Every structure is written in structure tokens, then in C-alpha cells.
Amino acid sequence: MSSLFLLLLSTAITAAVASIPAYPSVSTDCTVSAADDNPVPVRREVYGDGRIFDISHRYTVDMPSWGSKGGLGQFLWLPSSMKNGSRSNNSLMKLQSVHSGTHVDAPGHMVDSYFDAGFDVDTLDLDVLNGPALLVDVPRDSNITAKVMESLNIPKGVRRVLFRxxxxxxxxxxxxxxxxSYVGFTTDGARWLAKNTDIKLVGIDFLSAACYDHSVPAHLEFFEGRVRKL
Incomplete structure (x- = not known):
């Protein structure tokens, strides 16, 4: 069963652009500082000398959430705290919407029959979700239309593409x-990608791969191959 996955990223990066202003780089030498009395966590982006780049967006209360004017809001609580006498620290996490931050669309996101059948993110192919990816810069004056896709000249055989x-x-x-007003795929852009490339993973730098006015039909174009084979 062939399918195309939509990975929604904070910012697409490669080794050459890991310190661009929109995605500031951090130290990559260790996970905890050397100060034994007051350890400080070091949040890493790069692992294995550039073999893995973590481009996920850290969740904060002020990060954008789909359709929200007030951001994501509180999402983390500490019902059990060692400071209050509990044996351990245990967190409670609750999101107003999973359409927040860095996420991947489940097959049932826009196809109700898939939702009813239980096609959630656990059914996605990890071999597709992990591996080398091509980073491409999209013209800054347009959504990702069929014309834009054709102009990018993405080679055949490329399976994962991050669109900046x-x-x-x-x-x-x-x-x-x-x-x-964010940039995303139009319906004809999604159709062109599905019919003319070998891409199975699409990554983009906001909460949706499809632009706002084409959110449903563009998603359906991405999922068309999977739907036909259901």
C-alpha cells in the first residue's frame, strides 16, 4: 500500500544551514553540563556527526496552534511533585489540539473512512519517516503550486523533501x-507532486502542508494513492 506522509516542521535544516537565524543552533557536545552541583541540560540538534538532525519544535505555551489567537496555552501540569512530598515527579500533558508544533498527519486526518478503520500514526512506515531528505527553498512570492513544483526540478528517486x-x-x-496567510501547497501543487515525483514524505515549515484556502482538497491529493488502494 503506497502512501505519502505529511511531516509538519518548525524549520527545515541541513548541516549547511543549522545556524540560520530562524532556527538558532545549540551546543552539540553533551547532554548535561559538567557542573556536578548544578547540572544544566543541553538541548541538542545534531547527533552522530550530522547523521541525525532534530528539527522538531520545542513545545511552549506561546507557540502557535491551529486556529488559535492565544497560542497553545498551558499543556503541562505536575500533579505529583517531589518538592511536595511525592516519591517522584509525574507530569500530566494535555493538548488543546494535536495540530500543534512538529507533527505528522495520520492517514485518517482528512479521510474519514481511514479514521474509522483505525489508520492512525502507528500505521505509518518508519522507513519512510526516517532517512536522508532533500531540502529545497521555495520561491518566496507564491504558494507551492504546480508551476512552482515543476520549477524546483526535484530529481526522480528522491523520497523525502523538506520545503523551506x-x-x-x-x-x-x-x-x-x-x-x-502561511505558505503551503495548493491543490494543483499537491496533485503535481503526487503524479510526477517519487516523494513519499513532505515536510514544511508551518502547521499544515496545504495552504489555508486549499487545506482539504490539497490533503486529499496527497492521500489519493492510499485512498484508491484501500
Missing amino acids: TLNTDRRLMFKKEFDS
């Missing part, structure tokens, strides 16, 4: 209020 757009320049993932 005007969203990164505008730092939309660092703004609290959801902005529906």
Missing part, C-alpha cells in the same frame, strides 16, 4: 497567534 518557504523568513512558528 516564506514561513521561515516570517518566523511564523515563533509567533503566538495562528496566521492563516
Whole structure:
């Protein structure tokens, strides 16, 4: 069963652009500082000398969430705390919407029959979700249309592509209020990709791979191959 996955990223990076202003780089030498009395966590982006780049967006209360003017809001509580006498620290996490931060769309996201059949993220192919990816810069004056896709000249055989757009320049993932003017795929752009490339994983730098006005039909174009074979 062939399918195309939509990975929604904070910012697409490679080794050559790991320290761009929209995605500031951090130290990569250790996970905990050397100060034994007061250890400080070091949050890493790069692992295995560049073999793995973690481009996921750290969850914060002020990060954008789909359709929200006030951001994600509180999502983490500590019902059990060692400071209050508990034997351990145990967190409670609750999201207003899983359409927040770095995430991957489940097959049932826009196809109700798939939702009813139980096609959630656990059914996705990890071999597709992991591996080398091509980073491409999209023209900054357009959504990702069929014309734009054709102009990118993405080689046959490329299976994973991260699309860096005007969203990164505008730092939309660092703004609290959801902005529906973000750049994404139009319906014809998604159709062109599905019919003319070998791409199985699409990554983009905001909360949706499809632009706001084409959110449903563009998603359906991405999932068309899977739906036909159901």
C-alpha cells in the first residue's frame, strides 16, 4: 500500500544551514553540563556527526496552534511533585489540539473512512519517516503550486523533501497567534507532486502542508494513492 506522509516542521535544516537565524543552533557536545552541583541540560540538534538532525519544535505555551489567537496555552501540569512530598515527579500533558508544533498527519486526518478503520500514526512506515531528505527553498512570492513544483526540478528517486518557504523568513512558528496567510501547497501543487515525483514524505515549515484556502482538497491529493488502494 503506497502512501505519502505529511511531516509538519518548525524549520527545515541541513548541516549547511543549522545556524540560520530562524532556527538558532545549540551546543552539540553533551547532554548535561559538567557542573556536578548544578547540572544544566543541553538541548541538542545534531547527533552522530550530522547523521541525525532534530528539527522538531520545542513545545511552549506561546507557540502557535491551529486556529488559535492565544497560542497553545498551558499543556503541562505536575500533579505529583517531589518538592511536595511525592516519591517522584509525574507530569500530566494535555493538548488543546494535536495540530500543534512538529507533527505528522495520520492517514485518517482528512479521510474519514481511514479514521474509522483505525489508520492512525502507528500505521505509518518508519522507513519512510526516517532517512536522508532533500531540502529545497521555495520561491518566496507564491504558494507551492504546480508551476512552482515543476520549477524546483526535484530529481526522480528522491523520497523525502523538506520545503523551506516564506514561513521561515516570517518566523511564523515563533509567533503566538495562528496566521492563516502561511505558505503551503495548493491543490494543483499537491496533485503535481503526487503524479510526477517519487516523494513519499513532505515536510514544511508551518502547521499544515496545504495552504489555508486549499487545506482539504490539497490533503486529499496527497492521500489519493492510499485512498484508491484501500
